[in-house]
Amino acid sequence: MDLNVIWDFFIEHLNAEEGIDEAYVKWSAGIPFIYVRSKKGKRDIEYSIKKWSAKAMRGKRLHSDTIFFREEESLYVYRHRFYVPQEKMFCCGNLCVDCVRLKQ
Structure with missing residues (x-):
């Protein structure tokens, strides 16, 4: 799975959101920071971020x-x-207590 495709989709649609003038990502010490320039309030920006990140992750285990x-x-x-x-996705055969075969 290529995270660059997910990031590109996310930023592209966040930029297209009404009320957001500009959105971009800067990586500092391996940590991604989103910069959003907008006249919207903080709560509306956070809603847009959550909405577009959920749509970018749809159908993937992220x-x-x-x-x-x-x-x-x-x-x-x-x-x-x-x-x-960070969860087990397959049975390793070691009879682990948290084996995926035991989940219902």
């Missing part, structure tokens, strides 16, 4: 995490990442 970082006038910065959940 999760997202968004944390507000800072605000300067009409520029909002969020730490946002897509990640694969």
